[in-house]
Amino acid sequence: MLKKRLLALGMCVILGASLLAGCGSAKSEDKSASAGKGKDIVMVWLPNESGDGYKASRDAIGALVEKATGKKVVHKLTTDYAIAVETMANNKAAIGYLGAQSFVEANKKNPKVLPFVVNSGASGTLKDAVYYSWLAVNKGDEDQYKKDGKYVIDNIQGKRFSFVSNSSTSGFKVPSAGIVSYFGKMDKWKNIKVADLLEGGPDKFFSEVLFGGSHQGAAMNLLNNKVDVAAFCDEIMNNYITLVSGDLNATGAVYKIKDGAAEPFNGMIGKEYVVIKSVPVLNSPMVMNTSMLTKEEQEKLVTVFTDPAVANNPAIFVPADSKATGSFKRTKNECFVKVENSWFDPIRALSN
Structure with a gap:
Protein backbone atom coordinates (compact mmCIF):
# COMPACT_ATOMS: atom_id res chain seq x y z
CA MET A 1 0.00 0.00 0.00
CA LEU A 2 2.75 2.41 1.01
CA LYS A 3 4.89 1.50 -1.96
CA LYS A 4 1.95 2.13 -4.30
CA ARG A 5 1.34 5.48 -2.67
CA LEU A 6 4.93 6.56 -3.02
CA LEU A 7 5.16 5.28 -6.58
CA ALA A 8 2.03 7.25 -7.38
CA LEU A 9 3.66 10.31 -5.86
CA GLY A 10 6.59 9.94 -8.22
CA MET A 11 4.53 9.10 -11.29
CA CYS A 12 2.30 12.12 -10.81
CA VAL A 13 5.35 14.20 -11.73
CA ILE A 14 5.40 12.58 -15.12
CA LEU A 15 1.69 12.25 -15.78
CA GLY A 16 0.04 14.94 -13.65
CA ALA A 17 -0.42 18.59 -14.45
CA SER A 18 1.01 19.69 -11.12
CA LEU A 19 4.51 21.03 -10.98
CA LEU A 20 6.69 19.01 -8.65
CA ALA A 21 8.72 21.63 -6.99
CA GLY A 22 12.93 21.78 -4.55
CA CYS A 23 30.37 24.06 -8.35
CA GLY A 24 33.60 23.67 -7.29
CA SER A 25 35.85 21.39 -5.30
CA ALA A 26 35.56 19.22 -2.23
CA LYS A 27 36.62 20.47 1.14
CA SER A 28 37.30 18.23 4.06
CA GLU A 29 37.70 18.24 7.80
CA ASP A 30 40.31 15.51 7.40
CA LYS A 31 43.94 15.79 6.42
CA SER A 32 44.09 12.44 4.67
CA ALA A 33 41.52 9.81 4.00
CA SER A 34 41.68 6.36 2.70
CA ALA A 35 38.08 5.28 3.01
CA GLY A 36 37.40 2.00 4.72
CA LYS A 37 40.99 1.39 5.73
CA GLY A 38 42.50 1.30 9.19
CA LYS A 39 40.50 2.75 12.05
CA ASP A 40 38.90 5.60 10.12
CA ILE A 41 35.61 5.64 8.25
CA VAL A 42 34.82 8.45 5.83
CA MET A 43 31.37 10.04 5.79
CA VAL A 44 30.51 12.39 2.92
CA TRP A 45 28.05 15.28 3.04
CA LEU A 46 26.25 17.29 0.37
CA PRO A 47 27.02 21.03 0.10
CA ASN A 48 23.81 21.90 1.98
CA GLU A 49 25.05 20.24 5.18
CA SER A 50 28.73 21.10 4.71
CA GLY A 51 28.52 24.59 6.18
CA ASP A 52 29.93 25.56 9.57
CA GLY A 53 26.43 25.88 11.02
CA TYR A 54 25.87 22.15 10.61
CA LYS A 55 29.02 21.05 12.46
CA ALA A 56 27.24 20.08 15.69
CA SER A 57 24.71 18.05 13.70
CA ARG A 58 27.43 16.36 11.64
CA ASP A 59 29.41 15.49 14.75
CA ALA A 60 26.38 14.02 16.51
CA ILE A 61 25.51 11.88 13.50
CA GLY A 62 29.14 10.90 13.11
CA ALA A 63 29.10 9.72 16.72
CA LEU A 64 26.34 7.27 15.79
CA VAL A 65 28.49 5.87 13.00
CA GLU A 66 31.41 5.54 15.39
CA LYS A 67 29.21 3.71 17.90
CA ALA A 68 28.02 1.28 15.24
CA THR A 69 31.38 0.59 13.61
CA GLY A 70 33.94 1.23 16.32
CA LYS A 71 35.86 3.41 13.85
CA LYS A 72 36.70 7.09 13.94
CA VAL A 73 34.58 9.13 11.53
CA VAL A 74 36.30 11.49 9.13
CA HIS A 75 33.84 14.00 7.66
CA LYS A 76 34.30 14.83 3.98
CA LEU A 77 32.61 18.11 3.15
CA THR A 78 31.77 19.17 -0.40
CA THR A 79 30.81 22.20 -2.45
CA ASP A 80 29.46 20.17 -5.36
CA TYR A 81 26.75 17.49 -5.47
CA ALA A 82 28.68 15.54 -8.10
CA ILE A 83 31.66 15.18 -5.80
CA ALA A 84 29.50 13.69 -3.05
CA VAL A 85 27.97 11.22 -5.53
CA GLU A 86 31.35 10.19 -6.94
CA THR A 87 32.86 9.86 -3.47
CA MET A 88 30.24 7.28 -2.52
CA ALA A 89 30.21 5.49 -5.87
CA ASN A 90 34.00 5.26 -6.15
CA ASN A 91 34.54 3.66 -2.73
CA LYS A 92 36.02 6.82 -1.22
CA ALA A 93 33.44 6.95 1.57
CA ALA A 94 31.60 4.20 3.42
CA ILE A 95 28.77 6.40 4.72
CA GLY A 96 26.98 9.43 3.31
CA TYR A 97 23.96 11.64 3.67
CA LEU A 98 22.60 12.15 0.16
CA GLY A 99 19.44 13.46 -1.40
CA ALA A 100 17.16 10.92 -3.06
CA GLN A 101 18.37 11.80 -6.57
CA SER A 102 22.02 11.84 -5.51
CA PHE A 103 21.55 8.40 -3.96
CA VAL A 104 19.87 7.07 -7.12
CA GLU A 105 22.83 8.32 -9.18
CA ALA A 106 25.38 6.79 -6.79
CA ASN A 107 23.48 3.49 -6.71
CA LYS A 108 23.34 3.39 -10.51
CA LYS A 109 27.11 3.84 -10.67
CA ASN A 110 27.71 1.39 -7.83
CA PRO A 111 24.89 -0.99 -6.75
CA LYS A 112 26.74 -1.58 -3.48
CA VAL A 113 25.68 1.91 -2.35
CA LEU A 114 22.40 1.39 -0.52
CA PRO A 115 20.16 3.36 1.85
CA PHE A 116 19.75 2.20 5.43
CA VAL A 117 17.59 4.85 7.14
CA VAL A 118 15.65 8.02 6.41
CA ASN A 119 14.16 10.54 8.78
CA SER A 120 10.46 9.83 9.27
CA GLY A 121 7.58 12.24 9.17
CA ALA A 122 5.80 13.54 12.27
CA SER A 123 4.00 10.20 12.55
CA GLY A 124 7.27 8.39 13.19
CA THR A 125 6.76 6.30 10.05
CA LEU A 126 7.50 6.33 6.33
CA LYS A 127 3.95 7.29 5.39
CA ASP A 128 4.66 11.00 5.80
CA ALA A 129 8.43 10.92 5.32
CA ASN A 283 13.00 12.29 2.37
CA SER A 284 16.75 11.94 1.93
CA PRO A 285 18.58 8.77 2.97
CA MET A 286 21.60 7.93 5.03
CA VAL A 287 23.50 5.60 2.72
CA MET A 288 26.27 3.05 3.08
CA ASN A 289 28.71 1.41 0.71
CA THR A 290 28.13 -2.23 1.59
CA SER A 291 31.39 -3.30 -0.06
CA MET A 292 33.28 -1.30 2.58
CA LEU A 293 31.39 -2.50 5.65
CA THR A 294 30.96 -5.90 7.23
CA LYS A 295 27.50 -7.38 7.50
CA GLU A 296 27.67 -6.84 11.25
CA GLU A 297 28.55 -3.16 10.78
CA GLN A 298 25.65 -2.72 8.36
CA GLU A 299 23.19 -4.24 10.83
CA LYS A 300 24.56 -2.19 13.72
CA LEU A 301 24.17 1.03 11.74
CA VAL A 302 20.45 0.37 11.41
CA THR A 303 20.16 -0.61 15.07
CA VAL A 304 22.04 2.43 16.36
CA PHE A 305 20.31 4.99 14.12
CA THR A 306 16.81 3.68 14.90
CA ASP A 307 17.36 3.60 18.66
CA PRO A 308 14.56 5.71 20.24
CA ALA A 309 17.17 7.70 22.17
CA VAL A 310 18.48 9.16 18.91
CA ALA A 311 15.16 10.87 18.20
CA ASN A 312 15.52 12.68 21.52
CA ASN A 313 19.02 13.94 20.77
CA PRO A 314 18.56 17.70 20.14
CA ALA A 315 21.79 17.87 18.17
CA ILE A 316 20.32 15.45 15.61
CA PHE A 317 16.57 16.10 15.76
CA VAL A 318 16.47 19.79 16.58
CA PRO A 319 13.41 20.80 18.65
CA ALA A 320 10.91 22.85 16.67
CA ASP A 321 11.32 25.86 18.97
CA SER A 322 15.12 25.78 18.90
CA LYS A 323 17.24 28.30 17.03
CA ALA A 324 19.93 25.70 16.42
CA THR A 325 20.78 24.57 12.88
CA GLY A 326 20.35 20.93 11.97
CA SER A 327 19.34 18.56 9.20
CA PHE A 328 16.27 17.25 11.01
CA LYS A 329 13.46 18.85 13.02
CA ARG A 330 11.58 17.28 15.92
CA THR A 331 7.97 18.49 15.90
CA LYS A 332 6.25 15.35 17.12
CA ASN A 333 7.46 11.76 16.59
CA GLU A 334 10.20 12.23 13.99
CA CYS A 335 12.94 9.60 14.12
CA PHE A 336 15.14 7.49 11.86
CA VAL A 337 13.41 4.51 10.26
CA LYS A 338 14.82 1.68 8.19
CA VAL A 339 14.29 2.03 4.45
CA GLU A 340 14.71 -0.24 1.45
CA ASN A 341 16.25 0.58 -1.92
CA SER A 342 12.88 0.15 -3.66
CA TRP A 343 11.36 3.02 -1.66
CA PHE A 344 13.17 5.40 -4.00
CA ASP A 345 11.71 3.92 -7.19
CA PRO A 346 9.45 6.98 -7.68
CA ILE A 347 12.60 9.10 -7.99
CA ARG A 348 14.10 6.61 -10.45
CA ALA A 349 10.91 6.87 -12.49
CA LEU A 350 11.63 10.55 -13.10
CA SER A 351 14.66 9.56 -15.16
CA ASN A 352 12.83 7.02 -17.32
Whole structure:
Protein backbone atom coordinates (compact mmCIF):
# COMPACT_ATOMS: atom_id res chain seq x y z
CA MET A 1 0.00 0.00 0.00
CA LEU A 2 2.75 2.41 1.01
CA LYS A 3 4.89 1.50 -1.96
CA LYS A 4 1.95 2.13 -4.30
CA ARG A 5 1.34 5.48 -2.67
CA LEU A 6 4.93 6.56 -3.02
CA LEU A 7 5.16 5.28 -6.58
CA ALA A 8 2.03 7.25 -7.38
CA LEU A 9 3.66 10.31 -5.86
CA GLY A 10 6.59 9.94 -8.22
CA MET A 11 4.53 9.10 -11.29
CA CYS A 12 2.30 12.12 -10.81
CA VAL A 13 5.35 14.20 -11.73
CA ILE A 14 5.40 12.58 -15.12
CA LEU A 15 1.69 12.25 -15.78
CA GLY A 16 0.04 14.94 -13.65
CA ALA A 17 -0.42 18.59 -14.45
CA SER A 18 1.01 19.69 -11.12
CA LEU A 19 4.51 21.03 -10.98
CA LEU A 20 6.69 19.01 -8.65
CA ALA A 21 8.72 21.63 -6.99
CA GLY A 22 12.93 21.78 -4.55
CA CYS A 23 30.37 24.06 -8.35
CA GLY A 24 33.60 23.67 -7.29
CA SER A 25 35.85 21.39 -5.30
CA ALA A 26 35.56 19.22 -2.23
CA LYS A 27 36.62 20.47 1.14
CA SER A 28 37.30 18.23 4.06
CA GLU A 29 37.70 18.24 7.80
CA ASP A 30 40.31 15.51 7.40
CA LYS A 31 43.94 15.79 6.42
CA SER A 32 44.09 12.44 4.67
CA ALA A 33 41.52 9.81 4.00
CA SER A 34 41.68 6.36 2.70
CA ALA A 35 38.08 5.28 3.01
CA GLY A 36 37.40 2.00 4.72
CA LYS A 37 40.99 1.39 5.73
CA GLY A 38 42.50 1.30 9.19
CA LYS A 39 40.50 2.75 12.05
CA ASP A 40 38.90 5.60 10.12
CA ILE A 41 35.61 5.64 8.25
CA VAL A 42 34.82 8.45 5.83
CA MET A 43 31.37 10.04 5.79
CA VAL A 44 30.51 12.39 2.92
CA TRP A 45 28.05 15.28 3.04
CA LEU A 46 26.25 17.29 0.37
CA PRO A 47 27.02 21.03 0.10
CA ASN A 48 23.81 21.90 1.98
CA GLU A 49 25.05 20.24 5.18
CA SER A 50 28.73 21.10 4.71
CA GLY A 51 28.52 24.59 6.18
CA ASP A 52 29.93 25.56 9.57
CA GLY A 53 26.43 25.88 11.02
CA TYR A 54 25.87 22.15 10.61
CA LYS A 55 29.02 21.05 12.46
CA ALA A 56 27.24 20.08 15.69
CA SER A 57 24.71 18.05 13.70
CA ARG A 58 27.43 16.36 11.64
CA ASP A 59 29.41 15.49 14.75
CA ALA A 60 26.38 14.02 16.51
CA ILE A 61 25.51 11.88 13.50
CA GLY A 62 29.14 10.90 13.11
CA ALA A 63 29.10 9.72 16.72
CA LEU A 64 26.34 7.27 15.79
CA VAL A 65 28.49 5.87 13.00
CA GLU A 66 31.41 5.54 15.39
CA LYS A 67 29.21 3.71 17.90
CA ALA A 68 28.02 1.28 15.24
CA THR A 69 31.38 0.59 13.61
CA GLY A 70 33.94 1.23 16.32
CA LYS A 71 35.86 3.41 13.85
CA LYS A 72 36.70 7.09 13.94
CA VAL A 73 34.58 9.13 11.53
CA VAL A 74 36.30 11.49 9.13
CA HIS A 75 33.84 14.00 7.66
CA LYS A 76 34.30 14.83 3.98
CA LEU A 77 32.61 18.11 3.15
CA THR A 78 31.77 19.17 -0.40
CA THR A 79 30.81 22.20 -2.45
CA ASP A 80 29.46 20.17 -5.36
CA TYR A 81 26.75 17.49 -5.47
CA ALA A 82 28.68 15.54 -8.10
CA ILE A 83 31.66 15.18 -5.80
CA ALA A 84 29.50 13.69 -3.05
CA VAL A 85 27.97 11.22 -5.53
CA GLU A 86 31.35 10.19 -6.94
CA THR A 87 32.86 9.86 -3.47
CA MET A 88 30.24 7.28 -2.52
CA ALA A 89 30.21 5.49 -5.87
CA ASN A 90 34.00 5.26 -6.15
CA ASN A 91 34.54 3.66 -2.73
CA LYS A 92 36.02 6.82 -1.22
CA ALA A 93 33.44 6.95 1.57
CA ALA A 94 31.60 4.20 3.42
CA ILE A 95 28.77 6.40 4.72
CA GLY A 96 26.98 9.43 3.31
CA TYR A 97 23.96 11.64 3.67
CA LEU A 98 22.60 12.15 0.16
CA GLY A 99 19.44 13.46 -1.40
CA ALA A 100 17.16 10.92 -3.06
CA GLN A 101 18.37 11.80 -6.57
CA SER A 102 22.02 11.84 -5.51
CA PHE A 103 21.55 8.40 -3.96
CA VAL A 104 19.87 7.07 -7.12
CA GLU A 105 22.83 8.32 -9.18
CA ALA A 106 25.38 6.79 -6.79
CA ASN A 107 23.48 3.49 -6.71
CA LYS A 108 23.34 3.39 -10.51
CA LYS A 109 27.11 3.84 -10.67
CA ASN A 110 27.71 1.39 -7.83
CA PRO A 111 24.89 -0.99 -6.75
CA LYS A 112 26.74 -1.58 -3.48
CA VAL A 113 25.68 1.91 -2.35
CA LEU A 114 22.40 1.39 -0.52
CA PRO A 115 20.16 3.36 1.85
CA PHE A 116 19.75 2.20 5.43
CA VAL A 117 17.59 4.85 7.14
CA VAL A 118 15.65 8.02 6.41
CA ASN A 119 14.16 10.54 8.78
CA SER A 120 10.46 9.83 9.27
CA GLY A 121 7.58 12.24 9.17
CA ALA A 122 5.80 13.54 12.27
CA SER A 123 4.00 10.20 12.55
CA GLY A 124 7.27 8.39 13.19
CA THR A 125 6.76 6.30 10.05
CA LEU A 126 7.50 6.33 6.33
CA LYS A 127 3.95 7.29 5.39
CA ASP A 128 4.66 11.00 5.80
CA ALA A 129 8.43 10.92 5.32
CA VAL A 130 8.46 13.83 2.89
CA TYR A 131 9.75 17.36 2.60
CA TYR A 132 8.78 20.01 0.07
CA SER A 133 10.18 21.29 -3.19
CA TRP A 134 9.36 24.92 -3.81
CA LEU A 135 9.31 27.33 -6.69
CA ALA A 136 9.67 30.77 -5.12
CA VAL A 137 9.67 34.41 -6.21
CA ASN A 138 10.53 37.58 -4.35
CA LYS A 139 7.73 39.27 -2.42
CA GLY A 140 6.18 41.89 -4.66
CA ASP A 141 6.57 39.83 -7.83
CA GLU A 142 4.03 37.14 -7.01
CA ASP A 143 0.97 38.62 -8.77
CA GLN A 144 2.44 38.01 -12.23
CA TYR A 145 2.29 34.27 -11.47
CA LYS A 146 -1.45 34.26 -10.82
CA LYS A 147 -4.40 33.47 -13.04
CA ASP A 148 -7.96 33.98 -11.82
CA GLY A 149 -6.59 34.48 -8.34
CA LYS A 150 -4.65 31.22 -8.25
CA TYR A 151 -0.94 30.61 -8.63
CA VAL A 152 0.14 29.06 -11.93
CA ILE A 153 3.58 28.57 -13.44
CA ASP A 154 2.82 29.73 -16.98
CA ASN A 155 4.83 32.92 -16.60
CA ILE A 156 8.06 31.30 -15.43
CA GLN A 157 8.84 30.82 -19.13
CA GLY A 158 11.21 33.50 -20.32
CA LYS A 159 12.33 34.36 -16.80
CA ARG A 160 15.73 34.08 -15.12
CA PHE A 161 15.74 30.84 -13.15
CA SER A 162 17.94 29.17 -10.55
CA PHE A 163 18.16 25.46 -9.80
CA VAL A 164 20.35 23.96 -7.07
CA SER A 165 22.36 21.29 -8.91
CA ASN A 166 21.38 18.79 -11.57
CA SER A 167 22.00 16.09 -8.93
CA SER A 168 19.51 17.67 -6.52
CA THR A 169 16.13 16.00 -6.07
CA SER A 170 14.01 18.93 -4.92
CA GLY A 171 16.28 21.55 -6.43
CA PHE A 172 16.34 20.13 -9.96
CA LYS A 173 15.01 16.64 -10.69
CA VAL A 174 11.52 17.18 -9.36
CA PRO A 175 10.93 20.76 -10.52
CA SER A 176 12.42 20.15 -13.98
CA ALA A 177 10.24 17.07 -14.48
CA GLY A 178 7.22 19.06 -13.38
CA ILE A 179 8.00 21.94 -15.73
CA VAL A 180 8.40 19.56 -18.67
CA SER A 181 5.16 17.79 -17.77
CA TYR A 182 3.20 21.03 -17.44
CA PHE A 183 4.49 22.87 -20.50
CA GLY A 184 4.68 19.72 -22.64
CA LYS A 185 0.90 19.85 -22.91
CA MET A 186 1.14 23.15 -24.79
CA ASP A 187 1.62 23.10 -28.57
CA LYS A 188 4.50 25.56 -28.41
CA TRP A 189 6.44 23.40 -25.96
CA LYS A 190 5.19 19.93 -26.88
CA ASN A 191 8.75 18.74 -27.57
CA ILE A 192 10.35 20.25 -24.49
CA LYS A 193 12.87 18.12 -22.61
CA VAL A 194 14.66 18.49 -19.30
CA ALA A 195 17.86 19.22 -21.22
CA ASP A 196 16.19 22.34 -22.60
CA LEU A 197 16.09 23.80 -19.09
CA LEU A 198 19.82 23.61 -18.44
CA GLU A 199 20.80 26.75 -20.32
CA GLY A 200 19.15 30.10 -20.88
CA GLY A 201 19.04 32.39 -23.89
CA PRO A 202 16.74 34.33 -26.20
CA ASP A 203 15.66 31.13 -27.96
CA LYS A 204 15.55 29.00 -24.81
CA PHE A 205 12.79 28.23 -22.32
CA PHE A 206 14.45 30.42 -19.67
CA SER A 207 16.24 33.67 -20.47
CA GLU A 208 19.02 32.73 -18.04
CA VAL A 209 19.76 29.69 -15.87
CA LEU A 210 21.92 29.64 -12.77
CA PHE A 211 22.85 26.80 -10.43
CA GLY A 212 23.22 27.75 -6.78
CA GLY A 213 25.30 24.70 -5.88
CA SER A 214 23.21 24.27 -2.73
CA HIS A 215 19.67 25.10 -1.63
CA GLN A 216 21.06 28.08 0.24
CA GLY A 217 22.84 29.18 -2.93
CA ALA A 218 19.70 28.94 -5.06
CA ALA A 219 17.72 30.93 -2.49
CA MET A 220 20.45 33.57 -2.37
CA ASN A 221 20.31 33.86 -6.17
CA LEU A 222 16.64 34.78 -5.75
CA LEU A 223 17.02 37.12 -2.79
CA ASN A 224 19.93 38.90 -4.47
CA ASN A 225 17.74 39.45 -7.56
CA LYS A 226 20.07 37.46 -9.77
CA VAL A 227 17.03 35.45 -10.90
CA ASP A 228 13.26 35.87 -10.97
CA VAL A 229 12.33 32.35 -9.86
CA ALA A 230 14.25 29.73 -7.91
CA ALA A 231 13.80 26.09 -6.97
CA PHE A 232 14.84 25.02 -3.47
CA CYS A 233 13.41 23.08 -0.53
CA ASP A 234 11.83 23.77 2.83
CA GLU A 235 13.98 21.27 4.73
CA ILE A 236 17.18 23.29 4.35
CA MET A 237 15.57 26.73 4.44
CA ASN A 238 13.68 26.02 7.67
CA ASN A 239 16.90 26.80 9.51
CA TYR A 240 16.83 30.38 8.26
CA ILE A 241 13.19 31.41 7.82
CA THR A 242 9.90 32.06 9.56
CA LEU A 243 6.37 31.88 8.13
CA VAL A 244 4.79 35.30 7.59
CA SER A 245 1.43 34.30 6.11
CA GLY A 246 -0.35 31.36 4.51
CA ASP A 247 -0.10 27.70 5.42
CA LEU A 248 3.19 25.99 6.13
CA ASN A 249 4.65 24.44 2.95
CA ALA A 250 1.60 25.41 0.91
CA THR A 251 1.48 27.26 -2.39
CA GLY A 252 1.04 30.94 -1.58
CA ALA A 253 2.96 30.82 1.70
CA VAL A 254 5.09 33.88 2.44
CA TYR A 255 8.36 33.44 4.32
CA LYS A 256 10.99 35.86 5.54
CA ILE A 257 14.58 35.47 6.61
CA LYS A 258 14.41 35.42 10.40
CA ASP A 259 16.35 37.50 12.89
CA GLY A 260 19.67 35.92 13.72
CA ALA A 261 19.79 33.82 10.55
CA ALA A 262 23.22 32.33 9.95
CA GLU A 263 25.36 32.77 6.84
CA PRO A 264 24.75 33.15 3.99
CA PHE A 265 21.47 34.83 4.99
CA ASN A 266 22.79 37.09 7.75
CA GLY A 267 22.73 40.00 5.31
CA MET A 268 19.16 39.25 4.18
CA ILE A 269 17.30 39.58 7.51
CA GLY A 270 13.63 40.44 6.89
CA LYS A 271 13.76 39.73 3.14
CA GLU A 272 10.58 37.94 2.02
CA TYR A 273 9.70 35.48 -0.72
CA VAL A 274 6.52 33.73 -1.87
CA VAL A 275 6.11 30.06 -2.72
CA ILE A 276 4.23 29.79 -6.03
CA LYS A 277 4.40 25.99 -6.14
CA SER A 278 4.99 23.42 -3.41
CA VAL A 279 5.05 19.64 -3.81
CA PRO A 280 6.09 16.79 -1.47
CA VAL A 281 9.32 14.88 -2.14
CA LEU A 282 10.65 11.69 -0.56
CA ASN A 283 13.00 12.29 2.37
CA SER A 284 16.75 11.94 1.93
CA PRO A 285 18.58 8.77 2.97
CA MET A 286 21.60 7.93 5.03
CA VAL A 287 23.50 5.60 2.72
CA MET A 288 26.27 3.05 3.08
CA ASN A 289 28.71 1.41 0.71
CA THR A 290 28.13 -2.23 1.59
CA SER A 291 31.39 -3.30 -0.06
CA MET A 292 33.28 -1.30 2.58
CA LEU A 293 31.39 -2.50 5.65
CA THR A 294 30.96 -5.90 7.23
CA LYS A 295 27.50 -7.38 7.50
CA GLU A 296 27.67 -6.84 11.25
CA GLU A 297 28.55 -3.16 10.78
CA GLN A 298 25.65 -2.72 8.36
CA GLU A 299 23.19 -4.24 10.83
CA LYS A 300 24.56 -2.19 13.72
CA LEU A 301 24.17 1.03 11.74
CA VAL A 302 20.45 0.37 11.41
CA THR A 303 20.16 -0.61 15.07
CA VAL A 304 22.04 2.43 16.36
CA PHE A 305 20.31 4.99 14.12
CA THR A 306 16.81 3.68 14.90
CA ASP A 307 17.36 3.60 18.66
CA PRO A 308 14.56 5.71 20.24
CA ALA A 309 17.17 7.70 22.17
CA VAL A 310 18.48 9.16 18.91
CA ALA A 311 15.16 10.87 18.20
CA ASN A 312 15.52 12.68 21.52
CA ASN A 313 19.02 13.94 20.77
CA PRO A 314 18.56 17.70 20.14
CA ALA A 315 21.79 17.87 18.17
CA ILE A 316 20.32 15.45 15.61
CA PHE A 317 16.57 16.10 15.76
CA VAL A 318 16.47 19.79 16.58
CA PRO A 319 13.41 20.80 18.65
CA ALA A 320 10.91 22.85 16.67
CA ASP A 321 11.32 25.86 18.97
CA SER A 322 15.12 25.78 18.90
CA LYS A 323 17.24 28.30 17.03
CA ALA A 324 19.93 25.70 16.42
CA THR A 325 20.78 24.57 12.88
CA GLY A 326 20.35 20.93 11.97
CA SER A 327 19.34 18.56 9.20
CA PHE A 328 16.27 17.25 11.01
CA LYS A 329 13.46 18.85 13.02
CA ARG A 330 11.58 17.28 15.92
CA THR A 331 7.97 18.49 15.90
CA LYS A 332 6.25 15.35 17.12
CA ASN A 333 7.46 11.76 16.59
CA GLU A 334 10.20 12.23 13.99
CA CYS A 335 12.94 9.60 14.12
CA PHE A 336 15.14 7.49 11.86
CA VAL A 337 13.41 4.51 10.26
CA LYS A 338 14.82 1.68 8.19
CA VAL A 339 14.29 2.03 4.45
CA GLU A 340 14.71 -0.24 1.45
CA ASN A 341 16.25 0.58 -1.92
CA SER A 342 12.88 0.15 -3.66
CA TRP A 343 11.36 3.02 -1.66
CA PHE A 344 13.17 5.40 -4.00
CA ASP A 345 11.71 3.92 -7.19
CA PRO A 346 9.45 6.98 -7.68
CA ILE A 347 12.60 9.10 -7.99
CA ARG A 348 14.10 6.61 -10.45
CA ALA A 349 10.91 6.87 -12.49
CA LEU A 350 11.63 10.55 -13.10
CA SER A 351 14.66 9.56 -15.16
CA ASN A 352 12.83 7.02 -17.32
